Amino acid sequence: MTETTERTGRDDTIALKVTDLKKHYADAERNVFDGISFEVPKGKVLVIVGPSGSGKSTLLRAIAGLEPIQGGTIALDGTVIETGRPGNEKSGRVKRSEELRTKFGMVFQSYDLFPNKDVLGNITMAPLLVQKRKKDEVEREALELLERVHLADRAHAKPHELSGGQRQRVAICRALILHPEILLLDEITAALDPEMVHEVLEVVVELADAGQTMLIVTHEMSFARAIADRVILLADGRIEERSADAEEFFTHPKTERAREFLHSFDFVRHRDAQAERELREFDAQ
Amino acid sequence: MLDWSFIGRYASFFVNGAWMTLFISVFGIALAIVTGVVCAAIQTARIPVLRQLVAVYIEVSRNTPLLVQLYFLYFGLPKLGFVWSAEMCAIIGLGFLGGSYMAESMRAGLQAVPQIQRENAYMLGFNRRQTLVHVVIPQAISVSTPGLVANVIFLIKESSVVSAIALADVMYMAKDLMGITYDTYEALFMLIVTYLIILLPISILGTWLERRFDYARR
Numbered sequence: 001m002t003e004t005t006e007r008t009g010r011d012d013t014i015a016l017k018v019t020d021l022k023k024h025y026a027d028a029e030r031n032v033f034d035g036i037s038f039e040v041p042k043g044k045v046l047v048i049v050g051p052s053g054s055g056k057s058t059l060l061r062a063i064a065g066l067e068p069i070q071g072g073t074i075a076l077d078g079t080v081i082e083t084g085r086p087g088n089e090k091s092g093r094v095k096r097s098e099e100l101r102t103k104f105g106m107v108f109q110s111y112d113l114f115p116n117k118d119v120l121g122n123i124t125m126a127p128l129l130v131q132k133r134k135k136d137e138v139e140r141e142a143l144e145l146l147e148r149v150h151l152a153d154r155a156h157a158k159p160h161e162l163s164g165g166q167r168q169r170v171a172i173c174r175a176l177i178l179h180p181e182i183l184l185l186d187e188i189t190a191a192l193d194p195e196m197v198h199e200v201l202e203v204v205v206e207l208a209d210a211g212q213t214m215l216i217v218t219h220e221m222s223f224a225r226a227i228a229d230r231v232i233l234l235a236d237g238r239i240e241e242r243s244a245d246a247e248e249f250f251t252h253p254k255t256e257r258a259r260e261f262l263h264s265f266d267f268v269r270h271r272d273a274q275a276e277r278e279l280r281e282f283d284a285q
Numbered sequence: 286m287l288d289w290s291f292i293g294r295y296a297s298f299f300v301n302g303a304w305m306t307l308f309i310s311v312f313g314i315a316l317a318i319v320t321g322v323v324c325a326a327i328q329t330a331r332i333p334v335l336r337q338l339v340a341v342y343i344e345v346s347r348n349t350p351l352l353v354q355l356y357f358l359y360f361g362l363p364k365l366g367f368v369w370s371a372e373m374c375a376i377i378g379l380g381f382l383g384g385s386y387m388a389e390s391m392r393a394g395l396q397a398v399p400q401i402q403r404e405n406a407y408m409l410g411f412n413r414r415q416t417l418v419h420v421v422i423p424q425a426i427s428v429s430t431p432g433l434v435a436n437v438i439f440l441i442k443e444s445s446v447v448s449a450i451a452l453a454d455v456m457y458m459a460k461d462l463m464g465i466t467y468d469t470y471e472a473l474f475m476l477i478v479t480y481l482i483i484l485l486p487i488s489i490l491g492t493w494l495e496r497r498f499d500y501a502r503r
Contacts, residue, residue, distance in 0.1 A: 066404055098410040106408040112401050115500040116423035125419065126409035160503040178409065 015077060015182050015213045016040040016063070022071030023055070023062055023237075026089035032058050033237035035072070040182065040230075043211040047224045047246070050234035051261060056217040057109075059234065060186045063215065064106050065094035076103060076181060098130050105175030105183040109190045111167035113159040113174070119146070120155045123174045131178065138177070145173040149203050165196030169203055182213045189220055201227075221265045225250045233258050291471035295462055299479045302455030306483065309372060309454065310441045313379025317440060318433075320380055321387025328388070329395045339388070346385035351446045354378045359450040375447040379440055386436045394429030395421065397501075427501035434491030438484060445480075455479045 017039045024031040033055040040046045048056050061067045063074055068091050071084035081100060113122045123142040127133045146152045149169040159167055168188055175183060185204065189197040201223045208214060208227050218224050224231065228246035232239055233255075240257040243249035253259050324339045346354075358374040369377070398421050406416040448457035459476040463469050 064408060066407065093404075093407055098412060101408060102410040104408065106405075108401055108405070110401060112399065112405060114402065114405075114420060114424075115503070116427065126411070129415050129419065130410035158500065160500065174409070 013042050013078075014039050014075075015042040015044075016215065017075040017078075018063065018072065019075070020072040021059070021062065021069055021074070022084055023058060023067065023069050024089065031237055033234070036234075036237075036239055037072075038230075038232055038239070038242065040213060040215055042213055044229040045208045045214045045216060045227050046230045046232065047216045047218060047228035048232045048234055049218065049221070049224055049261070050232075050240075054234045055237045056234050057186050060106075060184050060215065060217050064104050064184055065096045065101065068092070068094055076100075102126070102130060102178040103181040105178060105180030107168070107171045107175055107183070107185050107188050109187045111164050111171060111191065113167055113170055115159050118156050118158055119151065119162070119170050122159070122170060123177050126174070127177050141177055142173065145176055146170075148206070149173055150199075163196060164192045165199045168192065168196075168200045172200075172203060172207075176207075176212075182215060183207070185214060185216045185218070187217055187219060189218070189223075221250070221262070233261060235261070287471055287474060288468060291466070291468050292475065295466075295472075295475070298458045298462060299455060299475050302453060302458035303479050303483060305452060306441070306444055306454040306456075309375040309379060309447060309452065310444050312376045313444065314383060314437055314440050316376060316380025317383025317387045317436070320384025321391050324384060324388035325391035325395060328392050343385040343388060346381055351378060351382050351443050352449055354381055355446060355450050371447070371450045371452045374450060375444070375452050378447070379444060382443065383436060383440045386439070387433065390429045390432030390436060391425065393432065394425035394427070397428040398424045424501040427498045430495050430498045434495060438488060438491065441484060441487065442480070455483075 019037050021033060021036040022031060023033050036059065038046065048059065050056050058067060062069050065082070068088045069082065069084035070086045070088065073080045073084070074082040081096070082094060113119075114125070117125060120139065120142055123145065124135070124138045127138045127141075128135060143152060143155060146155055149172065151166060151169055151173075154162060154166065154170075159170075162170065172183075172188075188204075189200050192200065197220065201220065204214070204216070204223075205227055216224070216227070225246060228249075229244075231241075231243045231246050231249045233241040233249075233253075235257055241249065241253060241255045243254075249258070250262065253262055324343065327335045327339050355374060355378045358369065358378055359371060362369065402420055402424065403416060406420045411420065444454060445456040447454055448460060451457070453461075455476060459472045462472045466472070
């Protein structure tokens with residue numbers, strides 16, 4: 001895997017700006033998140049980490065338009081595309097134009113291709129139907145994308161003939177062919193067997209190197225450390241720590257919450273600390 | 286021992302009966318499929334009032350025997366001023382019964398399409414029609430096919446009841462021949478053979494269709 005902390009040749013304008021975002025479910029007591037603000041500059045990778053249930057995936061889904069927001073704004077390329085409205089909890093997916101939706105490329109945790117289409121069909125469907133592009137050109141681009149993710153020889157395979165890792169790479173191609181402004185990746189390796197995680201993450205690292213703007217939710221801390229330009233720690237619906245220096249965040253977190261969170265991923269240190277605590281308790285007795 | 290000469294003498298009766306069975310089955314099943322599509326669409330789209338009407342129809346249709354439905358259509362409706370031919374009553378009866386079974390199979394298929402597939406379609410910019418035509422329906426068909434095939438076979442077998450309203454289907458022919466010739470075993474043997482000749486190819490075609498559309502069930 002390539003270390004990618006120093007990427008060059010990037011435009012520093014803001015691709016995505018989220019301001020004071022609020023979200024709560026109908027009949028729920030507390031907010032899923034409350035007043036979240038951050039920016040993703042063009043060509044950069046923002047990684048959101050945090051414990052389960054912290055609202056990471058919901059945040060990504062809200063930005064994608066899959067969940068309504070009750071407060072704050074979402075701006076893409078300097079234009080506000082959505083403003084939160086209290087009381088819309090049950091209104092379902094946000095009404096966005098087809099064109100606007102294609103500016104967000106989303107890849108979900110479960111590798112869910114369209115089972116009635118082969119690999120090429122999955123990738124070419126949206127550019128043909130939505131963008132009305134020419135078939136020859138779309139197929140050529142799809143094959144180039146498949147080449148990039150090392151699946152050119154599986155263009156005519158059906159989704160059930162592919163492994164989870166291969167399906168996830170096809171899902172990435174399906175999102176990329178629409179040339180999204182920003183790619184949203186929601187724990188894309190969480191449902192994969194360990195040996196397939198690497199092949200998917202490698203593709204994502206290559207995309208980052210090529211300058212693709214991305215907002216990533218992940219539990220893979222080594223991957224997050226390798227790919228992130230910026231990091232956000234989300235816990236209980238709030239940003240507990242943010243850092244424009246990913247390496248700094250992973251090695252010297254500033255807040256106790258971040259230290260605790262990162263610590264839980266370090267098995268050896270975690271075990272040592274636990275042993276030490278038990279020893280202290282024993283001594284105290 | 287069976288009297289094999291019976292086959293030569295009366296085969297034409299069974300052929301004619303089989304045509305009648307096929308005639309009312311084809312139109313009855315077509316009506317059932319159309320009814321099923323409309324009802325499943327109403328239920329999936331949760332259209333108020335119509336949805337409740339569909340629920341009542343499904344319960345009435347599934348919980349009353351076809352024979353009773355046919356008697357109602359053939360003997361009951363004329364009292365209300367609607368006089369239909371026996372063929373028409375048989376086709377409407379099969380359509381009425383089959384419609385609820387078809388609707389339930391189709392609804393199960395539509396409900397089985399994971400929400401995430403619609404979300405994927407949304408993110409890729411598909412409009413509602415594109416999502417329905419290119420994502421939801423192909424997957425729903427895949428899930429529904431085994432149920433739909435079973436319903437078709439069930440309805441063809443159920444059509445044997447139409448002999449009760451004096452329609453000369455294959456069952457009617459067999460009963461008639463038993464009364465005339467007293468060759469009960471031969472007539473029953475030919476009855477079974479005729480149904481198998483009709484149903485086996487449909488069963489084989491059904492199995493092929495199930496395999497052809499199994500992509501969303503793997």
